[in-house]
Amino acid sequence: MAATRLYLDHNATTVVRPSVVARMADVLALTGNPSSIHAEGRAKRRVIEDARREVANLVGADTACVTFTSGGTEASNLALTPTIRDPRDPRPVTRLFVSAVEHPAVAAGARFPREAVETIPVDHNGVIDLSALDRALSSHATAKPEERSILALMAANNETGVIQPVAEAARIVKAHGGLVHVDAVQAVGKIPVGIGALGCDFLALAAHKFGGPAGVGALVRAHEGLHVAEAVVRGGGQEKGWRGGTENAAGVAGLGVAATEALAGLDAFAKLAEIRDEFEAGLARLGPVTIFGAGAPRLPNTSCFAAPGIASSTAMIALDLAGIAVSAGSACSSGKTKASPVLDAMGVDHDLSTGMLRISFGWTSTSEDASRFLDAWAEIARRANQTRPASVA
Structure with a gap:
């Protein structure tokens, strides 16, 4: 044999968790569109909102700040755009800084034009050079005081597993008036990840990295005021306008169950x-x-x-x-x-x-x-x- x-x-x-498979099967058996107001639609809506709470709990976020996506790549592309709007600072976001070890979904610059993307070097262990980051941010802030920048820094590298000093980097970025996006796809469910502790404005995660189904993830914001003027997937008003299209209720439910189990299994x-x-x-x-x-x-x-x-x-x-x-x-x-x-x-x-x-x-x-x-x-x-x-x- x-x-x-x-x-x-x-x-x-x-590996997909058995409880995830069971929950998804139950939801697949339900009929109804989450946007419909009848009983069947409301039942599907409850499924999605329950999962939203579970994901928010996993990363210590406000439930209203969780937007479901098709995965980490879409989540990062949704966040990384010059159309970011922040009521706390009306200046346009014109510069994207990325570490030299980012996932291709981020390294390519997402929705920023290539000329607006600057790479920050790392040391021999693959850890971002915080001094180089500080210098780059200072140079941009001095040359373009009427503009803002955003740093995209992964929480942990997908190849080496190296954990980045996100909180320290975020403090530097904030001192220069910038924003921070964290690709937490490899970290969530493996180590404690809290959006507040990291000090970031946006955080991306993907279900299939911690026992959920492939093809579903989330973009999490630090507060509801953060917005992007142009969605990646346009259509109806689903996900408060952040992502058009009927929600993948079964996938989202699987993400929610995986989030709860992953949080409980961190130790x-x-x-x-x-x-x-x-x-x-x-x-x-x-x-x-x-x-x-x-x-x-x-x-x-x-x-x-x-x-x-x-x-x-x-x-x-x-x-x-x-x-x-x-x-x-x-x-x-x-x-x-x-x-x-x-x-x-x-x-x-x-x-x-x-x-x-x-x-x-x-x-x-x-x-x-x-x-x-x-x-x-x-x-x-x-x-x-x-x-x-x-x-x-």
Whole structure:
């Protein structure tokens, strides 16, 4: 009998919680449009508003400030626009600052023109350079005092798991009169995330990262006064005009259940750091290895590493054949190996970065999962050692 496959790619999408599946099935059985005023419509509306409260509770926000989206990408695109309106400061938002390790959904500038986007460097661990941020903000504020800027900074990196000093960055931005958007997609449900504690104005999250369904997420605002003049998805007046179209009630309900369970399970999730640390110690015993971001605080479930002489493409194939699903930081396209932009920003050598693998544990993971991976990795390392002299020759 074939061995059960081992899934270690939870940062991409984690396992859907059984309670989420059950709740979604119940909601799918309901008839009615949430915008209708009859009993069936009101029942669907209650489903959505219950989930809104659950999501607000997860990140310590006001329920009225939660807007449902199709996921984290749409949430960030909804927030990052020059049409932001803030009654506390009427100046237009004309400049977007992004860290050099942002997710593509943010790094591309969302709805800001490319020329209005400026990248802030990171150190060798992938942590934003706060001094460089301060200088950039000061330069913009001096040159354009009649305008405002916004910083987009992820709470935790999807590849390395490195946690950014968002609260410290937000204090710097606020001192210069700016706004802050946080891509919290990888952090929510893994570590405590509070919109107030972070000091941000906007926060994006996605259900499928913490046990909910793919295709649903939320944009959370710090207060109701924040607004954008132009929505991404236009149509009816759903979501108070923030997003047109009939709501995905079943998906939203699943997001709500996942939010409640993830919040209750934060202490248990934190214990994955023990498995992660033992896993990395096991890697080191098998040969030379570089753990990216090891010098900074990281998510408890994430290990991003590379071993000299072992290409990620080769390792991925071998692991998949062994029944183990992981992620690689590089990809083959048209026969060319591309290094991770995140590792490039961290100054990692190209030859090493193209061997990067990401192991991400999830709420279903156990120490036995780590041991099984190490057994498979031992064989990969052994074969690499056997072939290395021939390749050098």
